Amino acid sequence: MSKPHVLLTNDDGIDAPGLAALYEELTGPAEVTVVAPMDNQSGVGRTRTHRTAREDHPWGYALDGTPADCVAYGIGGLDAEFDLVVSGCNHGPNAGNYVVGRSGTVGACIEAGFLDTPGIAVSAYHNRDFFVHPPAEYDFGRPARVARELVVRSLSAGIFDTVDMLNVNAPVDVPESPMRVTEPHHDYDIHVEHEVTDRDEVDIGKPRDGDIAIRDVVWPGTVGWENPFPTDDETRDRYPEGTDRRALIEGEVSVSPLTAPATAVDATGVEEIAAGFNDGEAARERATEDGI
Structure with a gap:
């Protein structure tokens, strides 16, 4: 079986050590093409620009744009078919639904979802220091190895038949950290x-x-x-088991399976509103026809 082709990007910029760690780890099991921002684009979410420029890079291209721009260009502008988009390793966690919603790391995978390509967003955190800042002082090897395992296992297991993306938070300092399936917690x-x-x-x-x-x-x-996660019972109780933030408190690898494009859900109340609105419109139309 041929290697999967991975489009690798990030939001910290093409020279970020987290990206280098992922590139080094993924080039074994996958063919990797990098399209990453020229400079830091943290917190831009799925922002897109309409004009950009690129520079050649030994691993692919540096783009003068956002992570979502990089994915859009990679999928739509290169003569290549990609099996997966991997974004990261971010220099800090992306946990909690508000943070996930505005993250450039995650935004790249959301853009990929709209373009029918699954994604894995990988963020690194330190169980004691929390933020890996400054990033040059930390080793991103552990999150990169977690990403490698997820790339290999998720593609072979058919995970992306029902899931658009995985949002992953992995510690840089806990070598035997277990992996937990989680959901983003609301705390904003x-x-x-x-x-x-x-x-x-x-x-x-x-x-x-x-x-x-x-x-x-x-x-x-x-x-x-x-x-923000002191190791005390009060903080643990704030974040229920099964949430991404609780996993970070415990020093675990958090994996949240998510949909990327907005997904419609059943809502009986909305159906009732629509029916009432339509009945009212029909009544007003009849009244107009009758000259009332």
């Missing part, structure tokens, strides 16, 4: 500050009088790069 809030006076705290462009700061509270109680 927003903090709005009016009349911001500290100009250094405003990131909405040129400072102005009356600036408003809209701050994500993605990791509750966290400042900077500190670990």
Whole structure:
């Protein structure tokens, strides 16, 4: 059987050590073509641009664009057929449904899902330090080896017959970490500050009088790069077993099977609203015809 062809990208940029670790690990079981951003594109989600430029790279191409641009170009612009998109290793975790929704690492795989190509998004975390920052000080070998196993096993097991993508968070510092099937947990809030006076705290462009700061509270109680998952029972209880964030507390490999394009679900209440609306429209039409 021929090797699967993997399109490899990330959101930390083509020179990121997490990408290099994945490339080195995946070139054994797969044919790998890299199309990755020229520079850091963290947090851009599935943002697309309409014009871009590329530069040749020994592993493929560096693209002046987002991770979703890289996937769109790789699948639509190269004379190649890809079996799988792999995105990562991200320099930090992507856990919790809000973080997953805005992640450029995950956004690449969502773009792939719309283009009928399965994806694996791989993010690295440190069980004690949490964020792998600065990334040059960490070894991404463990998450890369997890990704290799998932690439080989998922394609042979037919996982992607029903799943569009896997969102993976793997520790860099726990060598025998078990793997858990998880779902993204909701833990998100927003903090709005009016009349911001500290100009250094405003990131909405040129400072102005009356600036408003809209701050994500993605990791509750966290400042900077500190670990938001202290190893205590209160934190464990906050995140139920089976969630991605609970797996991170335990130092495990979290694997969340997800759909990428929006998927319709049954909703009886919406059907009732539609029926009532249609009945009302029909009644109004009859009244108009009768001159009422």
